[in-house]
Every structure is written in C-alpha cells, then in structure tokens.
Amino acid sequence: MEITLRSLWTMIHGMGFGALYLLASSGALVELWRLTTPSPASGSTPGQERFLKIYLISMAVLAWAAVLTGAYVIYPWYRAAPPPGTVDLSLFPQRLLLSSPATAGWHSLGMEWKEHVAWFAPISITMVAFVFIRYGRDLVNHKQLRAAVLGFAAASFIAAGVAGFFGAMLNKNAPVQGGPVIQLSRGGEK
Template sequence: MVISVRDLITLLHGMGFGALFMLAFSGAIGVIYATAASGGIWPASSPHYKLFRFYLLSMSALAWITVLSGTYIVYPWYRAVAPAGTTDLTRYPRLLLLSNPMTAGWHEFGMEWKEHVSWFTPIAMTMVAVVFITYGPNIARHRQMRNAILGFTAAAFLATLVSGVFGALINVHAPTSGGPEIVLMGHK
C-alpha cells in the first residue's frame, strides 16, 4: 500500500486542514452564541473566554494554512504544463480535465470558482477572531457587532463549502498524484 507525496499533501490540504476547519464551524457559531447568551457576564480573563479566543484563532490559522497550501503547493501541481508530445495526462490534472468535453466543466466552472472563492474564508475568519478578541464579552451587549461576526462566519462557511465540495469532486476526476512514493504497508 503506497501513497505519493502529492497525494499525501493534497489529502492534508483538503481532508486535514480544510475538513478540520469545516468541522470547527459549528463550534465557532456556538462560541459566538454562547458569548452572546451569557449576557456578557463572563470576565475576559475567564477560562471559557480564553478557550473561545484560542478556538477562533485556531480556526483563522487553519483557514490561512488551507488556502496557502492550496494556492502555493497543490495548485501548481494541478496546473502543471505537459511537455510537447505528452499523451498520458494523468500527471497534469488541469489538462486531463480539459482534454474531455465531459470533464472540462470541472475545471472551467469548479476549479475556477474554488480557487478564488476560498480566499474569502481566511479574510473573514481573521476579522471574526480579531473583533471577538478585541471586544470579548461586550459583544453580548451589542447586536450589530454580533450580527456582523455571525454573518461573516456564515459567509466563510459558504466559501469553504464550495471549495471543499469542488476540491473533492475534482480530485476524484483528476487527482494530483505523482512524486516520490511512501510505502504505508508492505505485502503480507
């Protein structure tokens, strides 16, 4: 049982950082709601609040790691240009998708949208984390500030959903594989 380095890093990008980030969304909504529902009674130094700060900062960091690894590690493999005369396009996912009218849409619509829309997420989640940390429990007393961070959290979720779904489906049709192979398990 072997896995290529590109497969492994793509897996880390999507299922490691990206999926972990998606799973954390319900927690983020819970954190913001819990702060609001508390009516601002928790002091900024309380363990709850420290945990909430750490949670949102971790989400923001995960979002940055996901888009940066996607844009600067996985995407260059995806859009690699094949040397002239190449007939086997399995190592060139973009070209492989475009070579067939039945799969071209995965690039022209799916990847074109995914690669850009994913960048909304770290921008929005950084703002959410910073505003939450800056104002802390006082957010409970202010509906507009709370609405803004909930709204941008929801927008970040939508952007991540689009990126995650298209990323997974594109990788089914044209996986970014190649590079050195890592043996996970030998033959019995």
C-alpha cells in the first residue's frame, strides 16, 4: 500500500483540515445559538463558555491551515504547466480538465469559485471566534451582534461547503498526484 507525496498533502488539506472544519461547523452553530440565546433552556456555565472559545479558535486554525495548504502546497501542483509536447496530462490536473469539454467546467467554474470563496471561511470564523472571546455570555445582551455572528458562522460553513464539494469533485476528475512515493505497508500476495 503506497501513496504519493502530492496525494498525501491533498488528503491532509481536504480530509484533514477541510472536512474536519465542515464537521466542526454544525457544532459551532448549535453551540453559538444555544449559549447566546436568551431563553430558559439556554445558558452556559463558565466551563462550557471556555470550551466553545477553544473550539472556535481550533476551527479558525483548521480553516487557515486548509486555505494555506490549498493555495501554497497543492494549487501550484494543480496549475503547473506541462512542458511543450506533453501528451500524458495526468500530472497536470488543470490542463487535464481543460483538455475535454466534459471536464472543463470543473476548473472554469469549480476551481475558479473554490479558490476564492474558500477564504471567506477563515476570515469569517476568525471574526466569530474573536467576538465570542471578547463578549462571551454577554452576547446574550447584544441581539444584533449575536445575529451577525451567527450569520457569518453560517456563511463560513457555506463557503467551506462550496470549497469542499468542488475540491472533492476536482480530485475525483483530475487528482493531484505525483512526487515521491511513500510506502505505507507491504501487503502479501493472495
């Protein structure tokens, strides 16, 4: 069982940072709603508030890690130009997608949207984390501030969802591959 370095980085970016961020988003929305809504059923202990602060900081770290690895590690491999005369485009995903009308849209719509909209997630969730750390339970008393924080948290979820969906589809149609091979295990013959 082996994997190439580029595939490993793509997995770290997409499944490690991106997917974990998406999983965390729904939890953040629920907890933000629960801890900052003035109702008898809501409310928070200092421990729950501290937990959500750490949770939101972790989400911001995940979001920044996802966009930075995407833009500076994987994207250069994705958009690399093949040497003139290259017939096999499997190591040049962008060119491979654009070489066929059936797949060109995954780049011209998918990657073109994903590469920009993905950055809305870290910007939004950093702001959300900052506001919750600063105001904490006092957000209960700031109705419009609370609504805006929830709105931006939802927007970060949508932005990450768009990026995640197109990232998965791009990698399905033209995977980023190549580089040194990493042997994970040596399987026996059956």
